[in-house]
Amino acid sequence: MQGPLSDILVVDLSRALAGPHATMMLGDLGARVVKVEAPGHGDDTRGWGPPFVTPPESSGGGERESTYFLSANRNKESIALDLKDDADREVLLGLVDRADVLVENFRTGVLDRLGLGLAALMERNPRLVALSITGFGHDGPEGGRAGYDQIAQGEAGLMSLTGSGPEDPQRVGVPIGDLLAGMYGAYGVLAALHERAGTGRGQVVRTSLLSAVVGVHAFQGTRWTVAGEVGRAQGNHHPSIAPYGLFRCADGAVQISVGSEALWARFCTAFDLDPTQPGLATNPERVAHREQTIALVEAAFASWEAEALLARLAEVGIPAGKVRTLDEVYAWDQTASQGLLVDVEHATLGPLTLPGPPLRFFGGDGAERTPRGHRAPPTLDQHGADLRAWVGES
Numbered sequence: 105m106q107g108p109l110s111d112i113l114v115v116d117l118s119r120a121l122a123g124p125h126a127t128m129m130l131g132d133l134g135a136r137v138v139k140v141e142a143p144g145h146g147d148d149t150r151g152w153g154p155p156f157v158t159p160p161e162s163s164g165g166g167e168r169e170s171t172y173f174l175s176a177n178r179n180k181e182s183i184a185l186d187l188k189d190d191a192d193r194e195v196l197l198g199l200v201d202r203a204d205v206l207v208e209n210f211r212t213g214v215l216d217r218l219g220l221g222l223a224a225l226m227e228r229n230p231r232l233v234a235l236s237i238t239g240f241g242h243d244g245p246e247g248g249r250a251g252y253d254q255i256a257q258g259e260a261g262l263m264s265l266t267g268s269g270p271e272d273p274q275r276v277g278v279p280i281g282d283l284l285a286g287m288y289g290a291y292g293v294l295a296a297l298h299e300r301a302g303t304g305r306g307q308v309v310r311t312s313l314l315s316a317v318v319g320v321h322a323f324q325g326t327r328w329t330v331a332g333e334v335g336r337a338q339g340n341h342h343p344s345i346a347p348y349g350l351f352r353c354a355d356g357a358v359q360i361s362v363g364s365e366a367l368w369a370r371f372c373t374a375f376d377l378d379p380t381q382p383g384l385a386t387n388p389e390r391v392a393h394r395e396q397t398i399a400l401v402e403a404a405f406a407s408w409e410a411e412a413l414l415a416r417l418a419e420v421g422i423p424a425g426k427v428r429t430l431d432e433v434y435a436w437d438q439t440a441s442q443g444l445l446v447d448v449e450h451a452t453l454g455p456l457t458l459p460g461p462p463l464r465f466f467g468g469d470g471a472e473r474t475p476r477g478h479r480a481p482p483t484l485d486q487h488g489a490d491l492r493a494w495v496g497e498s
Contacts, residue, residue, distance in 0.1 A: 105179065106473035107134020109466070112297070114205040115196075116180065119147040121253070121279055122237045122313065123159060123209040124176040125286030128291065130205065131179030132461035134475050137200060138491060139177065139482065143184040148485040149173040159452040164450025166483065174481045178448065178458055182482035183491045187218050198495035200225050200232065204306075205293055209237040212248045222308055233296040233306040234246040235289045240314045251313045253279035260317035265324055267337035274337070284316035346390035346397045347371075350427070353405040353413050372422040375404040390407075434459075448480035456480060 112135040116127040124139075124147070131137040141147050146245045152172040159166040184191040200206060206225065208215060215221050222234045234241065239251010240259070254275050257263050262281070267274035292309035300306055318325070324335040325345060340359075341349035362368050365386065374377035375399065381387065383393045390397045405413060410426065417424035433439055446460040458478075465473040 105131075105134050105475055105479065107132075107476045110136075110458035112136070112204045113197050113199075113202055114138065114207065115203045117206065117208040117210070117215075119209070119235065121176055121282035122266040122285040122289070123207045123235070123309065124149075125283055126235060126237070126289040126293070127180065127207050128176055128178055128474050129286065129290040129461070130319070132463070132475065132478070135205070137180040138487075139180045139182045140187075140196060140199075141182055141184050141484055143186050143485070146182070146184065147173060147177070149176065150155060150484065150485070152288060157453055160454060162450060169281050169450070169453055169483075174456070174458065177481035178446070179479050180482055180489035181491065182485055183488040184485035187220065187492050188264040193218075193220070195492055197228065197496055199491070201229055202495075203229065203232060204297065205233045205235065206294075207235045207237075207289070208213045212238060218249050226308070227308070231300060231306050233293055233300060233382070234308045235293050236308060236310050237285050237289050238310070241312045242310055251281075253281045253313065254279040256313035256317060260314050261321065261324075263280045263336050265337055268339045281313040281317050284320060285311055285313050288319060299391075306438065341394065341398065344391060345387060346394055349398075351398065351405055352402050353408045356410045357427065358405070358410055358413055359425050359427065360417060367422060370420055371422050374422070377404060396448045401480075424451055443474060445477045448478055451486055453480075 109130055112130070113133050114127055114130050114137040116123065116137055116139045118127065119141070120122055127135075127137045127139070138149070146152065150170050152331065153170045155171050156168040157174075158168045171424050172495075180358045183195075185196050187193055188197065198431045203411055206221075206222075212488060222236065225233050226234060239256060239486075240246050240249045257280065258273070258282065259274050263273040263275055264270075265269060266276060288311045289309065292311060296307050296309050313474075327333050327335050327343075341347075342361075343411070345361070348363065350357050360371075362371050368390075371377070384390050411419070414424055414426065428436070434445065442461065442462075442472060443464055444460045446458050448456050448458060450456050458479070458480075463474070465475075467473050
């Protein structure tokens with residue numbers, strides 16, 4: 105697979121989701137990613153389910169595969185190594201000697217106890233860029249603490265901002281702390297590789313689930329640090345813009361975003377409302393009188409069916425949309441048009457369609473240069489023999 109990182113070798117010692125998501129992002133860009141897994145059971149996510157998928161009878165066998173694992177491990181090779189075994193540790197060191205990037209998300213101190221601390225590995229390979237992802241940071245008063253996504257969502261404040269109200273904290277519907285930590289980690293790796301091109305030396309990049317979630321607090325963060333106001337969950341309506349959220353109509357609901365006074369005036373004209381009525385003439389007033397604003401909008405929508413309402417909103421230029429289920433998202437032509445579905449051939453499951461990478465690349469002439477030829481997530485130790493031979497021969 106060609107791509108911007110096709111000359112980069114990544115050794116992936118991570119498991120579960122944050123680290124594997126980071127290395128999958130690098131693999132999507134063409135890097136060669138070698139996933140090191142524990143013999144026998146492999147990455148923890150191989151056992152996370154249901155749902156599991158069973159190979160067809162015609163494939164000649166194979167273990168059932170977790171759809172969770174399949175979501176985070178495309179474009180990788182797998183080798184099973186026991187890091188407590190001397191011979192296997194030598195194979196790992198051979199990979200590290202050749203690597204550009206190493207990714208790990210062990211608890212602080214575990215690699216050192218195995219004799220594989222980052223300082224020692226970088227002494228062997230000074231050009232190595234090492235990404236270390238932890239739950240709450242590698243230092244500080246709670247530096248060694250184990251990190252799991254939902255716990256981090258709560259501890260980092262995200263759950264207090266999500267839900268129907270302050271007494272109803274909710275987790276985000278995907279492991280967003282893990283995913284964000286992986287994204288920030290990949291971003292840091294690319295910066296370190298760029299710097300290495302000038303200095304010839306690698307470095308350690310660190311992030312954590314805590315850091316990643318705090319890093320996306322956005323206006324909710326400055327709402328507290330600057331204005332001294334603590335944001336709270338308030339359901340499906342924006343805390344700083346109105347009307348912006350989910351509004352009921354005759355046969356369901358639609359979402360609208362009226363983010364400027366010009367849009368407000370246009371919206372009111374389209375639905376025979378007075379844009380200057382007391383308490384609703386400006387965005388700060390509408391936010392202060394949120395319940396009145398919601399009631400006004402829903403009264404205007406009460407006789408409209410959702411499809412006709414969305415067509416009317418599009419006609420007058422009001423940003424709007426529906427709430428799709430995931431099957432609807434993956435059946436949507438717009439999703440396919442953006443390269444967000446990729447077809448791969450799995451070693452035991454056969455042809456699979458996976459969610460694809462969210463980046464596309466184009467040349468100055470407009471021709472698309474997005475990497476193609478994605479590889480299916482590997483079975484456990486699928487490439488072990490080849491990798492051991494490559495390390496031994498090179």
